[in-house]
Amino acid sequence: MVKRIAVLDVDKCTGCQSCVFACTRRYGEAGVGKSAIFVRSLGGVERGFIVIVCRACKDPPCAKVCPTGALKPRRGGGVILNSEKCIGCGMCVEACPLGAIFWDEENNKPVVCTHCGYCVNYCPHEVLGLEEVSTG
């Protein structure tokens, strides 16, 4: 079955951002420069947090605006990036209403969530989960 990252209970998020660091660590690097997930406060930490991550749209707007066909819909939702085709125009970033397409400044290319689930392993409070999605 194909899976997607799901935000199960954002009210339990403490803002530790372990998921954000996990995402860049997949590439064997530290920091947050290659992360496809972000956590920020809702205008002051006392109000809680929001988790920004690709929700695996079935008909992703980011793919629709890609002028080179570098972003292709993924089976089960979301997109797959072919970075060789990507010209770094940033249209996908503009198109995503969630702000879930991030930018890799070093390579000048978008960072998109592949729904691998690595970040989920580092959420100490089960805010994040990996959910099965239908591919029908």
Add this chain to the structure above:
Amino acid sequence: MISGDPLSRVLYIDLSRRKYWVEDRRDLFEKYLGGTGVAIELLKEECPKGADPLGPENPIIFAIGPLNGVFPLASKTVAMFKSPHTGNLGESHAGGRSAIAIRMAGYGAIVIKGASDIPVYLSIYNDKVYFRDASALWGIRSSHTVGRIIREREGEAGYRTIMRIGRAGEKLVTFANVVTETYRHFGRLGLGAVFGSKKLKAIVISGKRTLKVSNAKAYREIYDEIYKMAVKTPAMRKYHDLGTPANVVPLNNLGALPTKNLTQARFERYENISGEKLAERFLGRRLACAHCPVGCIHLAALREPYEKEPYFYKTTMISYDYEPIYSLGSMLGIGNPEGMLKLMDVVEIYGLDAMSTGVILAWTTEAYLKGYISEKETMGLKFRWGDCETYLKAVRLIVEQPNDFYGALAKGVEYASSIYGGREFALAYGGNEMPGYHTGPAAHAGFLTGSRHSHLDSAGYSLDEQAYVKKEELTPEKVADYLFKEEGWRQILTSLVICLFARGIYKPPTVVKALKVVGYELSEDELKKLGTEILRNKYEFKVREGFDLSKLRVPKRITEIPTPHGIIKEEFIRKVVERYANLLNLSNSS
């Protein structure tokens, strides 16, 4: 260190000339790692001997270390400056997002020099520094409001910290703090007043980047080892369940909870302000510092009705920890948790160090009750234990300083007692007000010998507690050796910069492995030696600025109230201090 690691970049900002530049200080970061180790070197370089702590010549140094942004629980920033509170070494640590933001902006340290002629705040985005006019923010009553305005005005890019001062910093109260992310603080020793003296209202720092490691596979393995210890073993449970307020009940049961200016060491109403009770009645949210899965920050949700308007309520989120519960609760005889939380909130709004504020109010109460001061000095306030309303008014008066008496309180209990008397019950060590542990001689000796006169320097309370449980007798030698060894090792942790709550996870073998990932090949022995060297470097600065261990005042009060180890004798403490000085082995210290 790894070649190309931006850690070695030091950002210098001159507020007088509104200029900034970057220097590569690989020399310092290779030798002293970062954090405390590097900050003390930068302070020695930048702070002239005998500098006025509130003059433009006093620099502000922020430093982080090689493990920030790489490993979990490496979440702290070290600030160094000359303290306006003690006139000596100022060192204060804060978490929030400060350390990660500095690391992600591409710096290992930030040095702020000079002073601005008009209020400014600084915005640091990766390589750019903007000097923003803060005239409209100066004088705003609440530090929360300042945070909100800056949050709205500045961009959202990357990781962001907003450090700011409240009214207390503007008014140069010598124990004013710097607040970051609303609830974390560079709390002790008056960094807020140094900001205020420079007309520096706030600093925003933001950035986003990746950092190289020596070996990706080893990195992930060691990361997982540390992460698992942090979330799955009992090592950190105390911090994430009840948080530090878990200490209230055991310390009270032990007879080590300073109460009513340490006229007693047990509080009859301790249960009301215990971690258990606060969690049950008020806990509204838990927060974490960036890159820390523990999440020890506990916010109380205080719901209050408006007296004259039915069906109007306000809910305030107030951060509580053990130290403010001690200083603004038991020390003032406050057993009413709502009142205590309101007092904590006001202290936060003005941007004061909660510990110093509480101890000062406690001294004031005793001095008033004993007739050292009268309503003439207090401007009509009648201080008595447990009276929250009076304390709320007094905090505002300390900040605004409408007469000489409140002006004296705004300089701390050491100063106020030198003018009005009551020195024997003025609870300060090296000029810094006492932390909340009357556990035995090691705690008090540690407050005296600790390079920043904090309970976190060498954790004497921990030795007291261990010895009490094991029914071991403490000798001055044993205490001094423990404090010296512990403070030496902690210099390594605060150079990396690891949160000291994670000291049980970052033991020497783990630190050696983690450092290898970021390109430092150091053995446990080499690290321990380096820790001692950093401690000596700090003490050299202290001595340079007139500090003398042999001249420290031991507050008489601590020798009058029994601890779990019985009555403390001043002679015992003096012997510890003497041996500590010998261990430090500084040429011109006694």
